[in-house]
Amino acid sequence: MISITSFSNIPEISIFAIKNNINLEFNGLVKPILYSDEFVKSIKERPDYSLIRSAHGPFFDLMPGTDDIELKELVELKLKRAITACKILGIKNIIFHTGWFPKTYEGSAWIKNSLTFWNNIIEFTNNAINIFIENVYEDTPDLMLGLVKEINNNNFNICLDIGHVNANSSKSLKQWIETLQSKIGHVHLHNNFGINDDHNGLTNGNINIKEILTLLKHNSPIANWNLEIRNGIEESIAILQKANL
Secondary structure, three states: OEEEEEOOOOHHHHHHHHHHOOEEEEOOOOOOOOOOHHHHHHHHOOOOHHHEEEEEOOOOOOOOOOOOHHHHHHHHHHHHHHHHHHHHHOOOEEEEEOOOOOOOOOHHHHHHHHHHHHHHHHHHHOOOOEEEEEOOOOOOOHHHHHHHHHHOOOOEEEEEEHHHHHHHOOOOHHHHHHHHHHHEEEEEEOEOOOOOOOOEOOOOOOOOHHHHHHHHHHHOOOOEEEEOOOOOHHHHHHHHHHHOO
16 A cells, blocks of 8 residues: 655645545644544544545654653553544554664663553554554664564554664664564655655655665565655655556
């Protein structure tokens, strides 16, 4: 499945999606707020509502792998609110950041801290929603792979963000993809120059997009492809449609 993120401050994305019947990833749940009945109703009234296939959950200041029990309970509450909204809206796929931050918890401690949290979240979904955890600051794919293997649930897999790898990891995208393979169920596609998380269109950066798409098709053949871009919309969609044939 090919889709594109509907950034609220870039209305032309939704307009383009409606005109060309392109699936959307809803970005309106990223702020950890109380999603009111009025808010959810407003989503159902959007002209692009029927195109929404996934949603990005809240992530600002949220660390599911924390050792602080009270903080973890608060994070869990905020993620569950987003899941509840998805249940009401009929959205079957939701993406959450891992919340991992460099030089905090040692790897095995982070996985241990994360296990109970994510198992609780999965239980809350009743296996009716697919959860994808997304890399941000991780240097290697090993921690995410270890966590997904420990959880061992078909509804809990990885969202590989290739722009985050390019900007934040010392390992190549090829290494990430070949390590994670079928555990990648969702991909955030955008480009940058290896410094900032620019969310450029696919031709604006130093990632070899053609090579990456070929690697993804070979190693992660059932993964969804989502453009998370702020420019170059039409040409980026064309690249994906051509590569996905």
